[in-house]
Amino acid sequence: MSVSEAEKKQMQKLQPGVPAVKVQDVSITYRTTFERVPTFKSAIVRFGRGERAVREVKAVQNVSFDVDQGATIGIIGANGAGKSTLMRAVAGILPPTSGRIEVHGRVSTLLSLGVGFNAMLSGRENVVLGGLAAGLSRKEIKERYEEVAEFAELGDFMEMPMRTYSSGMFQRLAFSVAVHMDPDILLIDEALSAGDASFKTKAAAKMTELVSNSRTMFLVSHAMASVRELCNDCIWLHKGKVMMRGEPNEVIAAYTKFLQVGEKESASLEDL
Known part of the structure; x- marks a missing residue:
């Protein structure tokens, strides 16, 4: 290992006692415009000109929490709760409003299926792009490539343009790239929602391996069984606010009660 590489590794070492992620009073507000569609009568009177209005959407409101190194935290909540917005902010993709x-x-990150991939490039080329985006050198990417390709199980498709891939193939390669880039913190948003049963089992085993190696993981999911199995901490978001944080079983029980869904209705638990 050269001196520069050693210095790089040293800089990447986590500090003992320092939280992996610290969120302090974070709010994220979107400002969007929309057209009020005029009635036929007003369209004639006003020559069809609509009114433009500005609407503010408070996606995340005054959220604060710390996540320790090595923790596996589930983020649950209904659609529109602010889960994905919060994860994009943690990833540095979306700056907080305050x-x-x-x-x-x-x-x-694995925040959306195939995000960051270039469909015109091959799977191999996209592995390189993903590695460079994660801050790895070309040498480090080359050392990891075979492991990434083997995990994805795409065979000769690794040399083909990703526009020829099915959604499941996209999923497998995206997940493989994310977990093999030597992350200290892994952000996963509905990563297990696609792919066959065999790949889901393999993905869950890989995430368990990462956690056992003291890696920090965020899992955003509607699948309560996955949160129960993989996480040791849980946050419930509702309309951009933290409703509850605690042990996964307790938080899930409160969440399902809130939605008036029985805890025994296992089929419903996977679709909340």
């Missing part, structure tokens, strides 16, 4: 987010360690 508040502060501190992240200590290298982040690898």
Whole structure:
């Protein structure tokens, strides 16, 4: 290992006692415009000109929490609760409107299927792009490539343009790239929602392996069984606010009660 590489590794070491992620009073507000569609009568009178109005959407409101190194935290809540918005802010993709987010360690994200991939390039070329985006050198990417390809199980498709891939193939390669980039913090948003049963089992085993190696993981999911199995901490968001944080079983029980869904209705638990 050269001196520069050693210095790089040293800089990437996590600080003992420092939270992996610290979210302090974070709010995220979107401002969007929309057209009020005029009635036929007003369209004639006003020559069809609609009124433009500005609407504010408070996606995340005054959220604060710390996540320790090595923790596996589930983020649950109904659609529109602000889960994905919050994860994009933690990933550094979306700046908070107010508040502060501190992240200590290298982040690898799987926030949406195939995001960041170039469909015109081959799977191999997209592995390189993903590695460079994660901050790895070309040498480090080359050392990891075979492991990434083997995990994805795409065979000769690794040399083909990703526009020829099915959604499941996209999923497998995206997940494989995310978990093999040596992340300190892994952000996963509905990563297990696609793919066959065999791949889901394999993905869950890989995430368990990462956690056992003291990696920090965020899992955003509607699948309560996955949160129960993989997480040791849980946050419930509702309309951009933290409703509850605690042990997964307790938080899930409160969440399902809130939605008036029986805890025994296992089929419903996977679709909340």
